[in-house]
Amino acid sequence: MRSDKAEIESQAATWAELMNRPLQDARAAAEFDRWISADPRHVESYAEMAALWQSDGLDAALRLSAANGPRARNDNDQQGYRWTPGNSGAPHRAVAARTLPRSQRAAILASSILLLLLTIPVVQGILAPEQSYTAARGANRMIVLADGSKLNLSGGSRLSVRMTPWSRDVRMEEGEAYFDVAHERFRSFSVDVGNASIAVLGTAFDVDMMAEGTREVRVYRGLVKVEAGGTGWRLPAGSGLSVSKDGVQRLNNVLGARPAWIDGWFDAQDTTLARLVDRINRTSDRPVVLADPALGALRITGRFRMNETRELLETLAAVHDLRWEEESTHYVLSR
16 A cells, blocks of 8 residues: 555645646636645645656656656665656656655755745745735736735725735726736646636736726736636637626727726727726726716727826816816716
8 A cells, every 4th residue: 555655745746737727727726726735734745746746866867757658766765656647747757856866855855845944934824925015096016926926906906915925816806907917837827807717927918907807807918717617718929808698798809018098098989988897996086976877888988097187087088078177076977
């Protein structure tokens, strides 16, 4: 019967392969969190496999394993390891790496454990706490995470971030954020927006959580995987996806190097007035209120400067035969 140590090492090898894939499955990432926090030996074994995965001696180990057939034996290890054909080829990469000399494996393991100890303060335990970030209405906010990823939050946005040595998880609660994710070889980056999840390793994309429950994702660099309702979509740069209660719709012609709102603009393409007002209220010092909610269905096209609220309201009034008034605490837009 296989020992507990051998079983844990086999599981760690499989997880090392999964976490090195270019795109991560949100459910798999959650399962990985549960697995690695279940036993301190899981952390140690995964650290070894992750380090071996990236070590210079790995390719040589794989060549040695291939030359010796499906069973690879280390002269310093009486047990050896057998590859099971039912698994994918990539875990073999981590398991075969165990043919490295014991001294080299020990050195890599020691450095990996040291890295873990530096990354996770002992007083915090294995699971890192969430860090919450907000951007006040009327002002954008730039956040740089410990891994170098940059998050640009629009006014009125709220999200939380939890970073561990094996995952980077964001939970968006409100607003819009542009993510410029630092590439890491084996640590995934995921964003949970309630009715959908986004998974990447290194890319740049925008997530917009609209008031009526619609979620829009636009990709500006790299590749993003979006999961919603049990279905997944892969979105390359220049494309996007809208997820709402009415279904899922592809978004094309995502242009530019980053969203226009970061530079203070909003490009409306047959956009509802309600959507434009929501965008105005993220950057305006005073909110805009529709005197009649039915006005929200009016369709708007144009490029608007968001930091000039009065100028924007004047343009809307002239083009769409509307009126606006300035109250003590807000603006009122009406027919």
